[in-house]
Amino acid sequence: MTPAIETAGLTLRYGNFTAVNDVSLRVATGARHALIGPNGAGKTSLVHTLTGNVPATSGTIRLGGEEVTTLPQAARVRRGLTRTFQINQLFRGLTVLENVSLAILERERKTRNFWRSAAADRAVAEEAREHLAFVNLDAYAARPVHALPYGLQRLVELAIALGTKPRVLVLDEPAAGVPAAQSEAIFERIHALPRDLTLLFVEHDMGLVFRFAERITVLVQGAIMTEGTPAEIQADERVREVYLGRRGHHAAA
Numbered sequence: 130m131t132p133a134i135e136t137a138g139l140t141l142r143y144g145n146f147t148a149v150n151d152v153s154l155r156v157a158t159g160a161r162h163a164l165i166g167p168n169g170a171g172k173t174s175l176v177h178t179l180t181g182n183v184p185a186t187s188g189t190i191r192l193g194g195e196e197v198t199t200l201p202q203a204a205r206v207r208r209g210l211t212r213t214f215q216i217n218q219l220f221r222g223l224t225v226l227e228n229v230s231l232a233i234l235e236r237e238r239k240t241r242n243f244w245r246s247a248a249a250d251r252a253v254a255e256e257a258r259e260h261l262a263f264v265n266l267d268a269y270a271a272r273p274v275h276a277l278p279y280g281l282q283r284l285v286e287l288a289i290a291l292g293t294k295p296r297v298l299v300l301d302e303p304a305a306g307v308p309a310a311q312s313e314a315i316f317e318r319i320h321a322l323p324r325d326l327t328l329l330f331v332e333h334d335m336g337l338v339f340r341f342a343e344r345i346t347v348l349v350q351g352a353i354m355t356e357g358t359p360a361e362i363q364a365d366e367r368v369r370e371v372y373l374g375r376r377g378h379h380a381a382a
């Protein structure tokens with residue numbers, strides 16, 4: 130089966146520094162695939178190139194078999210590759226419902242001639258409410274985003290991403306900065322996403338990674354060190370060494 134994402138020799142340089150080094154990654158359709166590695170390993174840089182925030186220096190990126198290497202981010206989103214929005218990208222003064230509705234409106238405006246009408250507005254609000262119900266935020270729909278606790282704002286990010294109708298969702302530390310009890314709740318919602326939606330996520334908490342990932346790629350100094358099932362990665366001496374710090378500190382230096 131054609132992978133949801135496939136990169137070949139993907140490289141990203143910042144000046145003389147190679148942040149992503151010759152990465153050939155395959156993410157299967159419907160996968161729950163985690164990207165892990167010590168601080169500074171290049172995880173976020175790899176996400177940036179995949180989603181089109183930063184152009185790759187060399188190599189290729191395919192989305193469902195179609196090459197998207199040089200497409201801008203918005204064009205990749207239209208093809209179904211979405212990255213969760215960061216909190217600072219939310220319209221914090223607008224309500225939760227308005228934020229999710231805007232993502233849907235943007236999608237509709239881009240994909241077909243979408244004339245504003247009462248019926249269209251109703252359809253958008255209805256879909257937005259469905260996404261909010263999915264992340265258990267129905268009760269917060271009318272609140273301004275800034276009034277929500279941080280953990281709930283992160284769930285708004287997820288609802289907004291769903292508003293783009295993704296086929297592949299890339300999540301860069303979806304629960305970072307959130308108290309442990311709430312990060313469980315965020316991952317529980319991510320876990321409940323439809324099985325045909327491919328998930329690639331960066332996560333530091335190994336407990337969450339081993340519970341929710343089915344496939345794990347380990348990145349060290351910009352390159353793939355190994356890839357495997359959670360059991361394989363857990364048993365891998367080299368991975369342990371990286372996380373115990375010796376090579377990890379070196380990598381982060």
Ligand SMILES: Nc1ncnc2c1ncn2[C@@H]1O[C@H](COP(=O)(O)OP(=O)(O)OP(=O)(O)O)[C@@H](O)[C@H]1O
Pocket residue numbers: 143146148166167168169170171172173174175
């Ligand atoms: N815009 C930039 N210009 C120059 N170097 C950068 C830039 N962005 C990141 N880097 C460097 O690239 C390396 C990889 O950073 P990146 O943020 O991708 O790692 P990471 O694995 O996501 O780390 P963390 O787990 O700490 O978030 C780091 O050494 C970082 O300092």
